[in-house]
Amino acid sequence: MYRLRNLPDDSVTLNSPRNMVLKLIKRLNPDLFIQGVVNGNYNFPFFINRFREAFFHFSAMFDVLEANVGGEDPDRLLLERETFGRDAINVIAYEGMERSDRSETYKQWQLRNQKAGFRQLSLEQNMLNRARTVLKSDYHKDFDIEVDGKWMLQGWKGRVIHALSCWKPVQD
Numbered sequence: 128m129y130r131l132r133n134l135p136d137d138s139v140t141l142n143s144p145r146n147m148v149l150k151l152i153k154r155l156n157p158d159l160f161i162q163g164v165v166n167g168n169y170n171f172p173f174f175i176n177r178f179r180e181a182f183f184h185f186s187a188m189f190d191v192l193e194a195n196v197g198g199e200d201p202d203r204l205l206l207e208r209e210t211f212g213r214d215a216i217n218v219i220a221y222e223g224m225e226r227s228d229r230s231e232t233y234k235q236w237q238l239r240n241q242k243a244g245f246r247q248l249s250l251e252q253n254m255l256n257r258a259r260t261v262l263k264s265d266y267h268k269d270f271d272i273e274v275d276g277k278w279m280l281q282g283w284k285g286r287v288i289h290a291l292s293c294w295k296p297v298q299d
Contacts, residue, residue, distance in 0.1 A: 149243035167230025233290035
């Protein structure tokens, strides 16, 4: 879950490891491939665009922590420093193969998955209803769950942070 963003894409290598992994998953022919993606649009080769998109994404992540975890909580500080901080620095400061975080939007992943030979499956309505019920009863009011096509979008204050979808390999 969420690790495909760390594989180089077409902009770094000619034979994209992302596409190679999707082809391998297709060859394995699972009954179901559940994909969770970090919905980040900061895989730009140009610094200004990448910086702006990374700023929006990581601002939302830090805002989630600010609203839900105490400011001096040691676990929060660890998460900010070791996960979000490192990811933000990687996205902003590194180029080429040195940059390991290459998040794409869920719509970009949808195209990539379809090209690799996967068919997107519909979301189960009862699963969505259950997720929304748990969200409303147990989580901060600014978290939300939306649906776009066959993607379940998880967001904060209207910004999509994660997206989940189910796929089935189409046999040639």
